[in-house]
Amino acid sequence: MKITTDDISGFNKKVKSSLEPEIDFMVNRLTAKGIAVDKIIAKIIDFQVAIPSWALGAGGTRFGRFSYGGEPASLEQKLDDIGLLHALTQSAGAVSLHIPWDIPTDVQAIQEIAASHGIVFDAMNSNTFQDQPDAKGSYRFGSLNSLDKAVRQQAVEHNKEVVRIGERLGSKSLTVWLADGANFPGQLNFQKALQNTEESLKEIYNAMPQDWKLFIEYKPYEPNFYSTTIQDWGTSFMLANACGSRAFTLVDLGHHLPNTNIEQIVATLMYKGKLGGFHFNDSKYGDDDVTVGSIKPYALFLIFNELVYGMQNNPQNPYPAWMIDASHNIKDPLEDLIQSLDAILIAYTQALLVDQDALRQAQEANDVVKCQEILQGAYRTDVRPLIYLARAKGGAAINPLQAYRDFKIRETLIKERGMKTKATGL
Numbered sequence: 001m002k003i004t005t006d007d008i009s010g011f012n013k014k015v016k017s018s019l020e021p022e023i024d025f026m027v028n029r030l031t032a033k034g035i036a037v038d039k040i041i042a043k044i045i046d047f048q049v050a051i052p053s054w055a056l057g058a059g060g061t062r063f064g065r066f067s068y069g070g071e072p073a074s075l076e077q078k079l080d081d082i083g084l085l086h087a088l089t090q091s092a093g094a095v096s097l098h099i100p101w102d103i104p105t106d107v108q109a110i111q112e113i114a115a116s117h118g119i120v121f122d123a124m125n126s127n128t129f130q131d132q133p134d135a136k137g138s139y140r141f142g143s144l145n146s147l148d149k150a151v152r153q154q155a156v157e158h159n160k161e162v163v164r165i166g167e168r169l170g171s172k173s174l175t176v177w178l179a180d181g182a183n184f185p186g187q188l189n190f191q192k193a194l195q196n197t198e199e200s201l202k203e204i205y206n207a208m209p210q211d212w213k214l215f216i217e218y219k220p221y222e223p224n225f226y227s228t229t230i231q232d233w234g235t236s237f238m239l240a241n242a243c244g245s246r247a248f249t250l251v252d253l254g255h256h257l258p259n260t261n262i263e264q265i266v267a268t269l270m271y272k273g274k275l276g277g278f279h280f281n282d283s284k285y286g287d288d289d290v291t292v293g294s295i296k297p298y299a300l301f302l303i304f305n306e307l308v309y310g311m312q313n314n315p316q317n318p319y320p321a322w323m324i325d326a327s328h329n330i331k332d333p334l335e336d337l338i339q340s341l342d343a344i345l346i347a348y349t350q351a352l353l354v355d356q357d358a359l360r361q362a363q364e365a366n367d368v369v370k371c372q373e374i375l376q377g378a379y380r381t382d383v384r385p386l387i388y389l390a391r392a393k394g395g396a397a398i399n400p401l402q403a404y405r406d407f408k409i410r411e412t413l414i415k416e417r418g419m420k421t422k423a424t425g426l
């Protein structure tokens with residue numbers, strides 16, 4: 001199934017007149033305040049988030065998995081799904097592949113499909129948290145941190161192979177997330193595990209092409225419930241520094257203990273020029289991987305406030321690689337991704353509305369009340385009319401979720417692919 005620009009403009013014509021009063025009101029109000037609405041609209045249109053290839057099928061928990069009809073059964077179909085998402089939103093113009101779940105058999109054909117949808121290849125993801133059927137060594141007791149040199153070498157070689165696949169597709173970065181750790185006290189020598197991890201990462205880093213970046217992700221627990229070797233941003237930051245200038249920390253919203261001040265982590269890393277990537281999701285208790293903005297939208301806004309400040313004030317930090325990293329256990333994965341993209345753009349737009357000069361002045365005057373008023377004033381602004389306007393100007397459906405349902409996309413995918421397909425890797 002493919003959505004054409006005619007489909008989109010036909011849909012927009014239908015819904016635009018009912019939204020015009022809200023859009024006009026918003027634009028007039030912000031313009032009266034001296035805000036350059038055009039610049040904000042251009043920034044919203046430019047913002048592109050990578051979709052991981054594993055997000056297009058139903059996820060699961062350790063208790064079970066409930067398939068969703070019409071899931072993409074191949075890499076080609078996964079790209080088609082992201083193509084639909086991008087046609088509707090114009091903000092999902094990149095894919096993040098997982099190896100070995102998505103090894104392309106015909107690189108050129110895959111490139112052509114991606115190009116036909118306007119999709120580029122963002123960070124590649126390796127997998128040393130599962131044993132593959134043909135693997136010699138097992139990752140049961142670790143991969144890059146393993147005491148067994150042959151296992152470490154196998155994990156390093158796998159990462160090098162992922163980079164080679166990515167090179168052929170036009171990717172420029174590798175994300176490493178490790179499940180390595182210990183489930184019980186005494187199981188692991190912390191120092192040896194860290195030393196082995198550092199040496200393995202350096203070997204991967206040194207084998208990457210000169211224009212590639214390495215993103216080191218961290219996670220406090222799961223699947224190792226006592227200790228994780230790269231458990232926090234500090235450990236990731238230290239390892240990135242040990243590797244070199246093209247190695248960075250990757251922050252995943254969900255990979256923190258409850259109530260961690262993630263916005264401060266973002267600020268610290270950007271100040272040091274070491275925030276390479278950012279994974280979006282949301283969580284209530286732990287690493288729940290639920291829809292972005294569904295639980296703590298204010299925290300998401302405060303994080304975006306630091307991201308916007310960093311993008312404007314920290315030339316030492318690269319433009320971060322954005323990706324949605326959520327798991328859709330019961331929702332239609334495409335609808336969930338549309339909701340996530342919506343929440344990301346809302347928080348980003350609210351952060352763009354923060355009057356940075358006024359905030360700095362209030363901070364310098366120690367006017368704490370004013371500081372809070374400025375931030376909350378931006379957060380409490382319903383910015384959706386600006387996003388409608390950006391979508392209309394950028395060629396997206398003004399309301400992508402409504403368009404998705406009006407176009408009967410899931411019904412069509414089920415007709416094309418059947419009820420029982422299963423996305424690879426899930």
Ligand SMILES: [Mn+2]
Pocket residue numbers: 217252279325
């Ligand atoms: Mn992640």
